[in-house]
Amino acid sequence: xxxxxxxxxxxxxxxxxxxxxxxxxxxxxxxxxxxxxxxxxxxxxxxxxxxxxxxxxxxxxxxxxxxxxxxxxxxxxxxxxxxxxxxxxxxxxxxxxxxxxxxxxxxxxxxxxxxxxxxxxxxxxxxxxxxxxxxxxxxxxxxxxxxxxxxxxxxxxxxxxxxxxxxxxxxxxxxxxxxxxxxxxxxxxx
Numbered sequence: 569x570x571x572x573x574x575x576x577x578x579x580x581x582x583x584x585x586x587x588x589x590x591x592x593x594x595x596x597x598x599x600x601x602x603x604x605x606x607x608x609x610x611x612x613x614x615x616x617x618x619x620x621x622x623x624x625x626x627x628x629x630x631x632x633x634x635x636x637x638x639x640x641x642x643x644x645x646x647x648x649x650x651x652x653x654x655x656x657x658x659x660x661x662x663x664x665x666x667x668x669x670x671x672x673x674x675x676x677x678x679x680x681x682x683x684x685x686x687x688x689x690x691x692x693x694x695x696x697x698x699x700x701x702x703x704x705x706x707x708x709x710x711x712x713x714x715x716x717x718x719x720x721x722x723x724x725x726x727x728x729x730x731x732x733x734x735x736x737x738x739x740x741x742x743x744x745x746x747x748x749x750x751x752x753x754x755x756x757x758x
Contacts, residue, residue, distance in 0.1 A: 596695045601740035603703035606657035606732035612642065616700050617660060620731070623696035624662075629685035635672025636686045637723055639663040648718055652711045658730035661707075663715070664690055665723035683726070690729050703734035 590598075617640060624638065641649050641661040655661060664686045672682035694704045707728040715725045 592699075593695075596698050600694055600698040600704065601744045602705045603730075603732075603734050603738050604656045604705060604741070605735040605738040606655075606659065606703060606730070607735045608657040608659065608732075610659065610733040612660040612702065612731055612733075614642075616697075616702060617642070617662075617731070619700060620693045620696045620702070621662065624689040624693040627685075627689040627692040629688065630673035630681035633670075633672045634685065634689070635666065635670045635682040636689065636726075637665050637667065639665055639719055639721065639723075639725070641719070645719070649715065652714045652718065653707075653709075655707065655728075655730045656705060657732065657735065658705070659732040660730075662690070662693060662729040662731065663710075663719075663725050664727050664729075665721065665725050667723045686726060690727065693729055697729075697731055701733070702731050703738065705730040 621638060621640070625634070629635070639662075641663065642659065646655075646659060646661065649655070649661065650658075666682060666686075670682075671680060672685055674680050690706065694706070697704045707730055710725050710728060712725050715721065
């Protein structure tokens with residue numbers, strides 16, 4: 569590993585003094601983990617889903633185009649969808665989808681921003697869910713064709729956020745605690 573850049577160390581020390589107390593955002597980021605053991609006996613109340621989705625709408629997106637749509641799955645439909653893939657006993661899913669006709673913002677250089685936009689929206693939703701006492705898990709490996717058929721979707725499922733209450737024995741995986749920091753994570757160019 570390369571030695572840390574001296575300027576980066578000085579910048580960190582001068583510009584980023586350790587906070588005296590943990591902020592609400594710090595608490596939410598520390599508490600949220602990819603839950604892989606939900607309590608299947610506890611349903612998620614509709615108003616909690618609405619609050620979670622409202623936070624997703626507040627997330628930034630390029631030119632505020634919000635080029636995604638959310639499919640919310642609960643109840644009997646969740647049972648049918650859970651037969652397609654293991655969602656760890658989650659009682660609700662928020663599936664982020666794209667319409668083939670809405671590319672969102674594309675820069676003059678051809679960079680598409682819609683995946684980034686969707687990620688920001690679902691991260692906002694995941695943090696809100698944590699604040700509301702719900703557990704969450706991002707699911708990227710979806711049975712796309714089967715989901716489209718089961719939900720009769722014309723749009724393309726991209727990623728899902730599984731939601732519910734963590735099972736009593738649920739805990740973060742060991743990978744949750746691995747964090748790259750300092751020069752392992754970034755390089756400062758002054």
